[in-house]
Amino acid sequence: MTxxxxxxxxxxxxFFHSIRIERFRGFNKSQEIPxxxxxxxxxxxxxxxxxxxxxxxxWLVLGRIERLEKLRFRQNEEHIVNRYxxxxxxxxxxxxxxxxxxxxxxxxxxxxxxxxSTLEVKLNGEVKVGKAAERWLRTxxxxxxxxxDVFKQSFMSTALLQQDLVREFLSSYTxxxxxxxxxxxxxxxxxxxxxxxxxxxxxxxxxxxxxAHTELAEAEKATQELERDLKESSLxxxxxxxxxxxxRALEDKTTELGFDFLLESGQDSADLRxxxxxxxxxxxxxxxxxxxxxxxxxxxxxDKKPSVTLTEIEEHVSKIQQELETEKxxxxxxxxxxxxxxxxxxxxxxxTDNLRQLAIAAIPILSExxxxxxxxxxxxxxxxxxxxxxxxQPNLLKAQAAHEKIQKSIAERQRKISQIEVKHGExxxxxxxxxxxxxxxxxxxxxxxxxxQSLKKIGFQEAMLExxxxxxxxxxxxxxxxxxxxxLQTVQELAERAVAAQSVSEESSRxxxxxxxxxxxxxxxxxxxxxxxxxxxAHNKRKRLVELARTKSTEVVKEAFDELEPLTQDLFYxxxxxxxxxxxxxxxxxxxxxxxxxx
Numbered sequence: 046m047t048x049x050x051x052x053x054x055x056x057x058x059x060f061f062h063s064i065r066i067e068r069f070r071g072f073n074k075s076q077e078i079p080x081x082x083x084x085x086x087x088x089x090x091x092x093x094x095x096x097x098x099x100x101x102x103x104w105l106v107l108g109r110i111e112r113l114e115k116l117r118f119r120q121n122e123e124h125i126v127n128r129y130x131x132x133x134x135x136x137x138x139x140x141x142x143x144x145x146x147x148x149x150x151x152x153x154x155x156x157x158x159x160x161x162s163t164l165e166v167k168l169n170g171e172v173k174v175g176k177a178a179e180r181w182l183r184t185x186x187x188x189x190x191x192x193x194d195v196f197k198q199s200f201m202s203t204a205l206l207q208q209d210l211v212r213e214f215l216s217s218y219t220x221x222x223x224x225x226x227x228x229x230x231x232x233x234x235x236x237x238x239x240x241x242x243x244x245x246x247x248x249x250x251x252x253x254x255x256x257a258h259t260e261l262a263e264a265e266k267a268t269q270e271l272e273r274d275l276k277e278s279s280l281x282x283x284x285x286x287x288x289x290x291x292x293r294a295l296e297d298k299t300t301e302l303g304f305d306f307l308l309e310s311g312q313d314s315a316d317l318r319x320x321x322x323x324x325x326x327x328x329x330x331x332x333x334x335x336x337x338x339x340x341x342x343x344x345x346x347x348d349k350k351p352s353v354t355l356t357e358i359e360e361h362v363s364k365i366q367q368e369l370e371t372e373k374x375x376x377x378x379x380x381x382x383x384x385x386x387x388x389x390x391x392x393x394x395x396x397t398d399n400l401r402q403l404a405i406a407a408i409p410i411l412s413e414x415x416x417x418x419x420x421x422x423x424x425x426x427x428x429x430x431x432x433x434x435x436x437x438q439p440n441l442l443k444a445q446a447a448h449e450k451i452q453k454s455i456a457e458r459q460r461k462i463s464q465i466e467v468k469h470g471e472x473x474x475x476x477x478x479x480x481x482x483x484x485x486x487x488x489x490x491x492x493x494x495x496x497x498q499s500l501k502k503i504g505f506q507e508a509m510l511e512x513x514x515x516x517x518x519x520x521x522x523x524x525x526x527x528x529x530x531x532x533l534q535t536v537q538e539l540a541e542r543a544v545a546a547q548s549v550s551e552e553s554s555r556x557x558x559x560x561x562x563x564x565x566x567x568x569x570x571x572x573x574x575x576x577x578x579x580x581x582x583a584h585n586k587r588k589r590l591v592e593l594a595r596t597k598s599t600e601v602v603k604e605a606f607d608e609l610e611p612l613t614q615d616l617f618y619x620x621x622x623x624x625x626x627x628x629x630x631x632x633x634x635x636x637x638x639x640x641x642x643x644x
Contacts, residue, residue, distance in 0.1 A: 060186070062141040062150070064101065069136035071097035073127040105138040105155045106182065107197055108162050125159045136162075144185030153182060220641035227631070228602050228640070236601060237640075240594045247587040254584050257577040264570045271563045278556045291543040295322065298539055302532045306502055316547045323540035326533050329503055333530040336496050340523045343489045347516045350486075351479045358476045365472060369465045376458045383451045390444040397441050490515065493522075503529055592635075599640045606631060 067075035071094040078098065087095050100110050104125065113124045126136045139154045151168040166173040166181050173181055183196050228237050292315075299307050299322070310321040490510070497505045505525070509518050606613070614628060632643045 060142050061102075062143065064098075064105075064141075065137075065139040066098070066101045067137045067139075068127045068130040068134050069097065069101050069104070069125065069138055070094075070127060072101070073129050075137075101138045102140075104136075104162070105140055105153065106186065108155065108157075108164065108179075111197075123159050125157065125162075142185075144181075151185075153178075220643050221639045223631075223644070224599075224602065224640035227606060228598075236598045240591065240598050243587070243591045243594050247584065247591050250580065250584045250587050254577075254580045257573065257580045261570070261573045261577050264566065264573050268563070268566045268570055271559060271566055275556070275559050275563060278559060291539070291546040292319070295319075295536070295539040295543045299536050302536065304503060304533070304536060307536065316544075319540060319543045319547055323537065323544055326537040326540055329500070330530055330533045330537060332496060332499055333526045333533070336493075336500065336526045337523055337530075339489065339493055339496065340519045340526070343486075343493065343515065344519050346482075346485060346489060347519075349482065351475075351482055353475075353479070355476065355479050355483065358472060358479060362469070362472050362476060365465060365469050369462065369469060372458060372462045372465060376455065376462060379451060379455045379458055383448070383455055386444070386448045386451055390441075390448050393441050393444045500529075503533070595635050595640060599635050602640065 061080040063077055063079050063081065065075060065077040066072040071092075087098060089095055100113070104110055110124070126134060130136075135156045135158055137154065137156045139152065141150065141152050143150050149168060151166055154165045154167070155162050156165075157163055163175065164178040164182065166178040168181075225237065296308060299305065304326075307322050307325050310318045310325075493515075494510055497507060497510055501507075509522055509525070511518065610630065629644060634641055634643070
């Protein structure tokens with residue numbers, strides 16, 4: 046064992062100086078193993094810890110032992126901490142190693158169990174923990190990528206070779222993955238990097254080729270659009286009328302049709318004057334179109350005119366309201382009379398009931414002498430009188446008849462009031478409908494009047510608009526509107542011809558401008574076409590170069606592997622990863638533009 050600063054050869058640098066294992070797998074007590082030599086041979090019988098040593102290195106670097114995780118029967122089965130370690134103990138693996146990139150010596154410690162572990166790096170008095178320590182370790186071990194899965198595959202296929210890993214390498218890896226690993230094992234990764242860089246450059250040229258295609262297509266589209274504009278401009282120039290003739294025809298027709306005011310534009314420029322005439326004619330035609338629509342809407346609205354006037358309905362409503370008030374007043378009197386008769390009836394009923402009770406009590410005890418004054422009485426006459434008290438009394442019958450009569454009168458009065466109220470509601474709804482119709486009619490009439498004011502210059506007569514006779518005048522208004530619109534269309538077409546004739550000089554300038562732009566775009570199109578051909582040629586050459594480089598790379602791997610095949614056979618025989626096959630060889634070829642190694 047050595048405790049001093051590790052020594053290392055200048056020509057063959059040592060990465061691992063020593064490793065200390067404690068409570069990990071087959072190691073319970075702490076044990077340090079020196080590794081500071083160019084070659085270290087581990088020898089011993091089964092069960093002495095050879096596999097645990099390599100598992101310790103794997104756990105230290107990767108933080109897991111995937112081979113053992115696959116063999117567990119239960120997810121919570123402990124496979125990291127030694128089974129004889131005290132309960133709650135953590136496994137610990139500590140190594141002293143030299144970084145490949147920095148050349149600094151450091152102490153790397155991993156502790157934990159099957160659930161989790163923590164990596165710690167002590168370097169020049171500084172301590173890194175967790176992810177920072179993981180990144181440092183991967184970098185210093187010479188990893189070309191910090192991606193966890195890629196680093197794990199690289200480490201397990203180049204640093205540690207175990208029986209089950211060799212079996213997985215032969216049965217599970219793709220041909221391209223095997224080729225990549227064998228290339229690194231043979232020290233030919235520089236060739237692979239060169240080929241990869243060539244492939245990256247081919248991809249970049251391919252992207253440039255796509256951009257060139259896109260730019261060429263855009264230039265072609267712009268050229269075609271410009272060619273179309275050029276043809277349209279040329280056609281407008283060829284078909285444009287002579288300005289003098291077009292202007293004279295416009296002025297003559299406008300005067301003939303009585304639209305002289307259109308010629309009185311205050312514009313100084315002849316071009317602006319013609320455009321003003323065209324604008325005004327178009328605007329008046331738009332107003333006439335609205336007039337035609339409005340007359341039709343008005344006609345349809347007057348077709349739905351109510352059969353009664355609002356005044357007639359209001360008079361009717363007034364009569365119904367008076368009748369309703371009269372009936373309610375009479376009902377009020379009847380209700381008061383009913384209360385009076387009810388009180389009188391109750392009084393008569395109360396008196397009659399008292400006399401009946403007296404008769405009922407007196408008849409059984411009736412005798413020839415008065416029980417009060419002892420005088421002799423006519424028993425038969427008294428009995429008959431008492432008997433008469435037990436029958437219906439005329440006053441009671443009369444009161445009941447009067448009360449029933451007033452109740453019938455009240456019911457009839459209420460029914461009549463209800464009928465009047467229904468009729469009142471109907472006439473109110475009818476009045477609202479008439480009012481709504483009248484409001485809409487007024488709105489249409491006002492809009493017609495406003496349009497009439499706007500069309501006054503072209504001959505619209507206010508006499509055409511009288512509300513009382515608007516229905517009869519609507520056909521005349523539409524007829525006048527159609528006539529004016531037709532005449533203005535003629536003026537509009539002549540104005541368009543005059544404006545077109547006026548714009549010939551402008552169109553000629555535009556034609557020349559388009560012509561110059563077309564020449565420029567055609568030059569650009571030719572330049573982009575030539576650039577596309579150059580990029581296409583460069584892409585084809587680079588593509589061919591990549592194919593040749595892959596072929597040569599595969600040949601180099603094959604030659605290097607053939608030289609080492611005896612050693613490979615010996616390793617394969619000793620590891621014995623397959624129960625049947627004892628010899629191993631590879632065929633190396635290019636498949637789908639990638640190197641492939643097929644066992």
